[in-house]
Amino acid sequence: MHFDKSPKEKPCCTLPTVKKLLEQKRRRETSSVPPSCPAASTSPVPPATVSQLSSSEPFTCTGAASSYSDMAVSYEQWPPAPESTLSYYSSHPGPSYATGYNLPVTPDYSTQQQVPGFVDTMTPTYDCQMAITDPSVASSWSPLGPGQSSQLSFCPSLDATKLEEARMLLSGMDYSRTTCQDEDGDTILHIYTAKGLRECAFAAAERLRDVGRLDAKEHKGKTALLVAVTANQPEIVQDLLSLGADINACDVKGQTALHLAAHYGFPRVLQAILSRRPVVNLEARNFEGMTPLHCAAISHGVTMKALSATGLADVNLQTKAAEKLSCVQMLLSEGASLLSQEIKSNKTVLHLAVKEGNIDLVRYLLRIPLPNMKDFVNMKAHGHTALHMAAGLHGNPHQEEILQLLLSRGADPSIRNLENDQPAHLLQSGLQGEQLKLMLKKRSASSRRRIMSLQDQE
Template sequence: MYDGSIYLLVVFAASQEKPCTQPTVKKLLEQKRKRETPSCSQRSLAPPNYTLSAGEPSTNPGGSSVPSDMAVSSQLWTPAEDTLFSFPTSPPGPSYTCSYSLPVSPEYQHFQNFANTQPYQESLVTDSSVSLSWSLEPSHSSAPTFGSPLDSNKLLNARMFINGMDYSRTAEQDEDGDTILHIYSAKGVREYAYAAAERLRSMNKLDAKEHKGKTALLVAVAANQPEIVHDLLSLGADMNACDVNGQTALHLASQYGYSVVLQALLLSSNPANLEARNFEGMTPLHCAALSHCDAMKAGYAGGSSEVKDHLLCVQMLLSAGASLLSQEIKSNKTVLHLAVKEGNLDLVRFLLHHPQADKDFVNMKAHGNTALHMAAGLHTSPHQKEMMQLLLSRGSDPSLRNLENEQAAHLLQGGAEGEQLRLLLKRRSTLSRRRVFSSHDSF
């Protein structure tokens, strides 16, 4: 009787166990997102291991372990803090410097076309209340990057493994629409992903989409796998393919702040549409700007690697030719409007010192409101005054009115602080009128 009871308990416990199955791309990416959502102090640097299903290689050719769970820790490709932007949250004095470098491997030196390789200095025309200057200086970096060659022995074994698979199984998609290429791209198993991509390319299925519309390239981008992104593009993957939300590879890399993945995309010979719109009406530059705002609001320090990567994505897109003048469709906001609305002083400062940031750009309207209107409405922001000073120094016109016939001064808060800002706007408006009159007198 006693033995029989034990047997029944064992059988019952065994029946409650869930079968060990191979995680899908959806599950892998969800795990990755969850690990990156908590605050910096709560982030896990050691992603959990996943068991490979029967029939998949348990090790990379050559004896090294296969990277599990996509090898997706963002720290794997995060450049060291002192190799990217040195960008103070506020100027320490009458001038400040932003030094940066892009993580470029020797065989990809032509990426310097996207960076400012010559020192650039711009002095601002300001009134007595604002005196700022901006300089960009190249610096050398030993940060990790992509571009390492494939391991020939591992690739040979991977090709043998893929070629030994049943032809139909190579191209089949599971219930989530994932092919073996999606799985290998998500896991970061580079040589097997390359071999699978070669096979699927021969079958005209290199850009097959899973249930959320992601191609293997989009999965590799979302999994922060710059090497695989580079490989897929070299094999002819569609750079501008989009998922069910209209997100292209550039949108995803910009949204997640994956600067090295973005580098791989911009370096590709495949033409990229820098002004592509997702279904929210935003370009990759808009996504990068909002992502930087989110990183700042999440509590990261201004000099943290996360914030630097997001800001570097903005810089790289602009250097590649993205337009500052692009307006997102829903509200006509430019990246400057977005940065001001979020109270992001670092990004506002960065954008205003870009060569494209002329007076016309600064005075662009989003449903009638200029960036100065939006800054005037930031009543609780500690950066309101400095933001308004920066906008005025770059030619923002305080006399412009929105659709409600309001000037920026009408949107300011009450009290002593609001009165000081009104005097600032009034002084700027008076100086502008004097310049107009003096120019007329010269004629």
């Protein structure tokens, strides 16, 4: 018996997938130089910009690498290495849109999908200035110049003409095309967001909000808001939040908008998200047990190692490192907890900074005035204090300074780890190791004398 087979139904959305769009963007990238802050423009031909996130720094904010899950203190030499090989997440590929989104893209839309007056990449009109609002956690590095505003400034409104054109475009489309998802889970909103088309994205978001699908997720669990964060689109992030997008939504790896912005080092996006306090959860955990502050610290350490490997001569990496440090500052100024320990190894942000020899971040963290600084410095991560980890930085050019900084803030060299080792037992052999061991012993003896003196006074 023969049965006629009906033709296979075509997906309701024929737009290119977010993955394909962003692959096109990556092919067009010619440099990792971070773009300067563009001026507001309504020109149909936007100025050429380049990615803010180098392809050598893939997004992999989750995935436990062996180098991270290993709780033992390393005794190997600490050689500089390219950033691509130093990433804490390097063994785990990230999502397909793990690069910047500022390059123009040639879409695969048909002519009926084009809106007169729209271009593939619209020039953002936000201000590149950023600042830490809490002076108590300000560092010596400041992203602002004298007399500059302490608040980030975003474009307050959309282009009314282009927004109306976008609404008309969507109203002329098939209903399923504007509300359904394709085989990869992408909606038309995901597409417009990845392309940076603000007015089109706003109109599409309105349509999806009306049918209760504003937070629809693509195949990797990303809502349009998460795509906007990853695409470094602060204005679209603000728009989506104003329309009711779930600020605490997470992808298949548990990454919230804060995790993504913190890892990539997008201060303007981060400020847009933090402006929604207290709704946003600063202590949200991804599926690796890390808060956004942990992600920001790890990502900053990766960039600092790459900068060290280039001899501090790479202006692009210097800019990226400054942006990532500003993300750490903003999270702390908004109330992120320094005492939070990531779940797998119990490391605090200080443990993460010390273990990677990240001297800039160590300096910054130890300058923060804490009433319980001594307790913070001596917290253990699977038995190791930060001082134990610093003792294991064999060959690191900043080892001695990190040890001195920790000791000056109350680190106790007499504390033993789970193997009953004190930090002095973990130092390298040779002349340098002996000198550092003498420094630790002197501090330990000084601490004992001080304790005995206090006991005698009592």
